[in-house]
Amino acid sequence: MKRKPAPQARKPRADGARNRQLLIDAAKAGFTDVGLNVSLEEIARRAGVGIGTFYRHFPTREAVVEAVYRHEVEQLAEAVPQLLQTSPAGEALHKWMHLFVDYIATKRIIAPSLGTAAGRSSNLHASSVELITNAISTLVKRAIASGDVRKDIDPSDLLRAMVGVSYGNPDTGWEASARRLIDLLMDGLRRKSR
Amino acid sequence: MKRKPAPQARKPRADGARNRQLLIDAAKAGFTDVGLNVSLEEIARRAGVGIGTFYRHFPTREAVVEAVYRHEVEQLAEAVPQLLQTSPAGEALHKWMHLFVDYIATKRIIAPSLGTAAGRSSNLHASSVELITNAISTLVKRAIASGDVRKDIDPSDLLRAMVGVSYGNPDTGWEASARRLIDLLMDGLRRKSR
DNA sequence: TAATATACGGAGGATCCCTCCGTTTTGCAA
């Protein structure tokens, strides 16, 4: 029987957190540069850490893929307040839509590996859908309130349009095309319905 | 400068063709038994050939995956005339629908690896869609002509229904469920609209 | 049957996966 006189956990070590982030960044770079099958040792090499460190943070390849994806979604969500602070609402929405293209770009690469270990992956999917929906809803509301875009915009429709713009396309050159269409979409949004 | 006095190629060696087929069968078995990541050496072992022979037939893992898929589709197409010869048209259609479940079963496994080497894979997809569409159209037409099924059946709808039955389902037990639904579907088809 | 194009088989070097453990660093308390 053990007492637990000090349930207060120790503060997580700074190097641990730093290396974890380095690994996630290196993994994303590796996926986009080399492909979904980058060797885990190369990811560790890019991050400047030993292979042992890699495996302590991510016990399986799946784990690092999931971490990269989760980080992408979080970035998308966290960008919202920051964009709203530094740009007018309409411009914030526009910039965010371009961030979304980045997000889709990496998602297209790692998607085949995301669903592999079924089960809890559906949780991941559900929570990411929610985060993204909230993000775009907030941005649209603010842009409507500030008069930057027309009033009759359903955030879900806009989201679907962006997904369609990014997914329905052929493999090569989809990204440039998606960005052009996003700009077009934004022009349309700005035509106020008065 | 070389002449080409005898453009007639030599007949392909029998052992080569045989081993190629053995490898495709072994690969399919390996994918379903072990998973998409079976080692290529195990596939060669199952086929009873050396690893060198494997690589001569399939230079990459992708190549063998594609060959397995192509073979599945071909089997589906080739089954049509044979079924029509040995069974009444309605039964032929019913049997073929069950073959289709087998096809989906392996497709579900290897699909993540099919799109990997983009580009010509779209050709593969297009041609397989065509083969399958032709197959089911032929069967439906014959079954209608023989009076085995009702007249108002659109082969494309039927195909979509079968895909939906097989794909919309959860991971475990989908196959049994799909087969039950297929039988149900067939019962519905047999109710003549007169 | 002889000749030769074709296919076979597997050894071996390179790479990758993952574990294990001695060493180093960091946070906390004295």
Place this chain on the structure above:
DNA sequence: TTGCAAAACGGAGGGATCCTCCGTATATTA
């Protein structure tokens, strides 16, 4: 500050896999 223990680091190394290369065996043709 200093000392200590928890936490993290790094990389050697065994096992598995990938893929090439080349000597040997076999089918086809004449």
